[in-house]
Amino acid sequence: MSGVSNETMKFKVEKENVNEAKEIIFNVYKSLEEKGYNPINQMIGYILSGDPTYITSYNNARSLIRKLERDELLEELLKNYLKTQE
Numbered sequence: 001m002s003g004v005s006n007e008t009m010k011f012k013v014e015k016e017n018v019n020e021a022k023e024i025i026f027n028v029y030k031s032l033e034e035k036g037y038n039p040i041n042q043m044i045g046y047i048l049s050g051d052p053t054y055i056t057s058y059n060n061a062r063s064l065i066r067k068l069e070r071d072e073l074l075e076e077l078l079k080n081y082l083k084t085q086e
Contacts, residue, residue: 021076024064031061047073 025043032039035056045054047070055062065073 021068021072022080024068025073025076027059028055028061028065031056031059034058043073046070 028043029039032042032055035058037056042054042056046052046065050070052062052066055065057063
């Protein structure tokens with residue numbers, strides 16, 4: 001075998017990071033909007049590429065979003081999306 005496991009890996013994000021992620025997402029969204037960017041497109045670009053230049057430095061948004069791993073951002077977005085679908 002090539003060393004690939006068939007077991008499902010478990011991923012866990014600490015609860016305090018989730019609250020921080022939510023706050024950062026809203027602050028970055030607002031900063032992008034205020035600067036005239038499409039916040040959704042810019043944040044998707046950042047999450048997919050990891051390139052911080054998708055995020056404006058206005059209101060320290062670029063530094064804020066880099067405090068979190070991209071997987072933390074995705075987790076927060078997915079959880080909130082699924083909550084709205086119930």
